[in-house]
Amino acid sequence: MNDNIKQGATGLIMNEPLLWEKGKKGRIGFSLPEADVDAYPLDESLVGHGPDFPDLSEVDVVRHYTCLSQWNFGVDTGMYPLGSCTMKYNPKTNERQAALPGFANAHPLLPQEMAQGVLKMIYDLERCLADITGLDAVTVQPTAGAHGELCGMLIFDSYHKSRGEKRSKIIVPDTAHGTNPASAALCEMKPVAVKSNENGILEPERIAAIMDEDTAGIMVTNPNTLGLFEENIKAIAGIVHGKGGLVYGDGANMNAVMGIVDMGRIGIDVLHLNLHKTFSTPHGGGGPGTGPVCVKKHLEPFLPIPRVIKQDEMYALREDFPQSIGRLHAFYGNVGVMLKAYSYILSMGPENLKKVSQLAVLNANYIKEKLKSTFHLAYDRPCMHECVFSDKIQQANKISTLDVAKRLMDYGFHPPTIYFPLVVNGAIMVEPTETECREDIDRFIEAMKAVAKEAEQNPDLLRNAPVTPKLNRLDETSAARKPCLTG
Amino acid sequence: MRYLPHTQEEINDMLGVVGVSSLDDLFKPIPDDCCRSNELSFPGPMSEWELNAHMDSLSNDISADPDFKIYLGAGSYEHYIPSFIPYLVGRSEFATAYTPYQPEISQGTLQAIYEYQTLTARLLGMDISNASLYDGAMALAEAMLMAVRVTRRKKIAVSNLIHPHYRRVLQTYFAPTDYEIIELNGKGNGQTELEAIDGMDDLAAVAVQSPNFFGCVEDLQSIAEKAHAQKALLVTCFSEALAYGLFKNPGSLGADIACGEGQSLGIPRSYGGPGLGILACKDKFMRNIPGRLVGQTKDLNGRRGFVLTLATREQHIRREKATSNICTNNSLCAVTAAMYMATLGNKGMQALSRLNYNKTEYLKQSLKNAGANIPFESPTFNEFVVEFPLGFEKKYKGLLDRKIIAGLSLEPYYPEYKSHYLLAVTETKTRKDLDAFVKEVVS
Incomplete structure (x- = not known):
């Protein structure tokens, strides 16, 4: 391994048992408030023995989680080029803002006149997102991308019902995220797959051939999961609209086109965003996120309730929208996440947000050019914010994408997204984001080249990788065969 | 902008590698009629310090504990969180x-x-x-x-x-x-x-x-x-x-x-x-x-x-x-x-939940003794319904000025329960708070 490139090193990492393998009966890590009232009787047949939890001290808990955290790789650790996930830097000032006592301690059922600060934030954030997407109305209630998709599909369903129709199908391209067909299926719409063409994009003729009056519309990710802009989107939207359908935009890849593309103009009726991707809120090892849904004016009546409206300089929550799909969340969504995205948007301002997309696209194209002779490039065309390679060249040495990914860890990088999109065999999907500087990108490129060389000269190095992390490759097959989900 | 590391020189170099002459040229695959005809127009950029001031002012425009004594539960509860x-x-x-x-x-x-x-x-x-x-x-x-x-x-x-x-x-x-x-x-x-x-x-x-x-x-x-x-x-x-x-x-x-x-x-x-x-x-x-x-x-x-x-x-x-x-x-x-859960352990979970129960019962009994009606007899944990005299709504609003939020009115959810309020009491309320609350609502 070339030590100039490699940043992964061994260090003092602690072993740490499971929580219930620690502690002593009778210990406590919590400062119990004084019992300043009498004990009241309670029917003892209702009372349990308390959960079977270990008893730990505060120090036990702090050390435990500190050790665990050191076994993790995060964006703050290093480059995390996970395609379609937009793992950009998560600004720390956003954490400060969301933790302010007024926000953190706000009860969701406060009388509205006592919650004006947070209602104004929600209202303003929705207006910012309308501006950024070019669409008219926004809800920030959905709590994740897939929740946004469900919201969108419910809007499709309600829209068609409002016109006295029940449409049973939806067009979903083969490059779509798995959440797209799963969200449509929740609304009892059957996904109809459509293949992208030899250039990796959708062909209007293919859409025209399957679009009919029993099809609710189409779900399009643009830029798509190959990192390519769907150039024919306007024509496709025209075809779908012509048959009374709607166009759904999966905005997971919005980081490529902020300040550049007008989602309304290209014919999108409903679009979801991921605040935990494009708008810098931390992903948290799997959430919480937020998946706002933006719509054109004619679909505004279908947005989930309650909605935040502004009236005479006061903000209010309103539920009197008879065509609304209803509630998607017990309260208003993940307000703590919204606060971080709002802080990010205000920190950036319009000009910097456009620059974000420009630099994200520059970084991806730079990597594409530098690596396309080392790894097979699935579609050799100008890309947007991500590019997709494959293991086609490395297969000659019986080295797979998985081996390449695992070996990258030894160099100190989080691997790219692998085996997605499904249309590219052994896909390696690289999304650097705009917050990676050129030196780190160059180091990633050198690491990828070094791994490719190792694949030729000493493929076992890849097959046995990773060797630097605390654990080696894990046996996922037996984990699924004999599931052990609790200890 | 502190989150964007590229210098102009690096941008120029990288554009050269990609083979285009400007950042705008990177977006050539996008047809003109898909592009925005206007610039983004939301506010900003704010410096970190401007943002702090803006967010502080929004946060201060929310009524929250400990300044307010809030008896709202209904799916969201005030509990102490170890720092x-x-x-x-x-x-x-x-x-x-x-x-x-x-x-x-x-x-x-x-x-x-x-x-x-x-x-x-x-x-x-x-x-x-x-x-x-x-x-x-x-x-x-x-x-x-x-x-x-x-x-x-x-x-x-x-x-x-x-x-x-x-x-x-x-x-x-x-x-x-x-x-x-x-x-x-x-x-x-x-x-x-x-x-x-x-x-x-x-x-x-x-x-x-x-x-x-x-x-x-x-x-x-x-x-x-x-x-x-x-x-x-x-x-x-x-x-x-x-x-x-x-x-x-x-x-x-x-x-x-x-x-x-x-x-x-x-x-x-x-x-x-x-x-x-x-x-x-x-x-x-x-x-x-x-x-x-x-x-x-x-x-x-x-x-x-x-x-x-x-x-x-x-x-x-x-x-x-x-x-x-x-x-x-x-x-x-x-x-x-x-x-x-690890912090509380078995011992802490039992003690803390018992404390929630006792404080809630204390308030329930105190209200009962002061003449309020407790309509449901089934055992409760840290929340219960109380029926106040009709017209309590006016007093509820008055209490807001005294920084007390006297629970949640059930009427919007269950129209048959007029003047019924759902009150939540957790470990964060002291006996003094509860005594003051009873005094305020029955006075």
Whole structure:
């Protein structure tokens, strides 16, 4: 391994048992408030023995989680080029803002006149997102991308019902995220797959051939999961609209086109965003996120309730929208996440947000050019914010994408997204984001080249990788065969 | 801009490598008629210090404790959060990681979630728990979808003493389907009336909340017997997870699926989110449970480790045939809850929940002694309903000026309960607070 490139090193990492393998009966890590009232009787047949939890001290808990955290790789650790996930830097000032006592301690059922600060934030954030997407109305209630998709599909369903129709199908391209067909299926719409063409994009003729009056519309990710802009989107939207359908935009890849593309103009009726991707809120090892849904004016009546409206300089929550799909969340969504995205948007301002997309696209194209002779490039065309390679060249040495990914860890990088999109065999999907500087990108490129060389000269190095992390490759097959989900 | 590291010189060099002459040229694949005709126009950029001032002013425009004495519960509870918990959860190795698709460098998240699953299952008396859902309302909706999948039946019976917002979310999820939702009414004692399910055919599940929206503990054992007699599942829901530090857990009383909200377990209220959707069930439903699951395994050298598992249930593998569309969940909130449960331990959970119960009873008895009516006699945990004299609304508004929020009016949710208020009392209220409250409301 070339030590100039490699940043992964061994260090003092602690072993740490499971929580219930620690502690002593009778210990406590919590400062119990004084019992300043009498004990009241309670029917003892209702009372349990308390959960079977270990008893730990505060120090036990702090050390435990500190050790665990050191076994993790995060964006703050290093480059995390996970395609379609937009793992950009998560600004720390956003954490400060969301933790302010007024926000953190706000009860969701406060009388509205006592919650004006947070209602104004929600209202303003929705207006910012309308501006950024070019669409008219926004809800920030959905709590994740897939929740946004469900919201969108419910809007499709309600829209068609409002016109006295029940449409049973939806067009979903083969490059779509798995959440797209799963969200449509929740609304009892059957996904109809459509293949992208030899250039990796959708062909209007293919859409025209399957679009009919029993099809609710189409779900399009643009830029798509190959990192390519769907150039024919306007024509496709025209075809779908012509048959009374709607166009759904999966905005997971919005980081490529902020300040550049007008989602309304290209014919999108409903679009979801991921605040935990494009708008810098931390992903948290799997959430919480937020998946706002933006719509054109004619679909505004279908947005989930309650909605935040502004009236005479006061903000209010309103539920009197008879065509609304209803509630998607017990309260208003993940307000703590919204606060971080709002802080990010205000920190950036319009000009910097456009620059974000420009630099994200520059970084991806730079990597594409530098690596396309080392790894097979699935579609050799100008890309947007991500590019997709494959293991086609490395297969000659019986080295797979998985081996390449695992070996990258030894160099100190989080691997790219692998085996997605499904249309590219052994896909390696690289999304650097705009917050990676050129030196780190160059180091990633050198690491990828070094791994490719190792694949030729000493493929076992890849097959046995990773060797630097605390654990080696894990046996996922037996984990699924004999599931052990609790200890 | 401090988050954008590129110098102009680097940009020029990199454009050269790509073979275009300007940043704008990178977007040539986008047809002109797809581009914006105007520039973005929202406010900013703000310096860090301007942003602080702006956000401080918004935060100050919200009435919150400890300045206000707030007796609101109804699905969001004021509990003390030890200061080391936000500190640990904020460690960026946890906060800035993605879903743990690469287990070798995600063992921190994976072990923490495995521990969460275990503690949650133990809390609820269930065999397994998933890695989290969005919130309590969505957990109920997913639990009911799971129940109709498992039983292949078409009807679900839902207590109308389940949180009204949860029921509204359930309706949203079920609206496009042809499953039938049957509402079960409450009885005079504040528990759910089950008579309506007698002899009902094609019943997939009965769903009740305990403690329910009125704070009353349901007789889960009898409900389980009734549901099981029809070969239907019992789904128990909760909005206050701390109750199971005191009361018998739903699993021991016959629940098949337990679902609800975990905000009480160390998560700030944050105007209602992010919270924590909890979903736990018996082993036999393992392959039907939605969401992420972490399982134990070994690495090549035989060392214990953890991975995401049973992915064949999930959308990225099964696509439209998946058990749910969920991808991103509320993982960091689950880790927070695990930290909180570990901090309390068995001893702390029992003591803290007992304290919540005693303080609530103290207020209940004090109000009773002062002449207020407590309409439901069933045992409660840290929330109960009180009936104030008609016209109390005016006093409620007056109390706001005195920085007291006297609970939640039930009338908008249950029009028949005029002048009935739902009050929540947790460990954060002192006897002095409670005495002052009684004095204010009955004066």
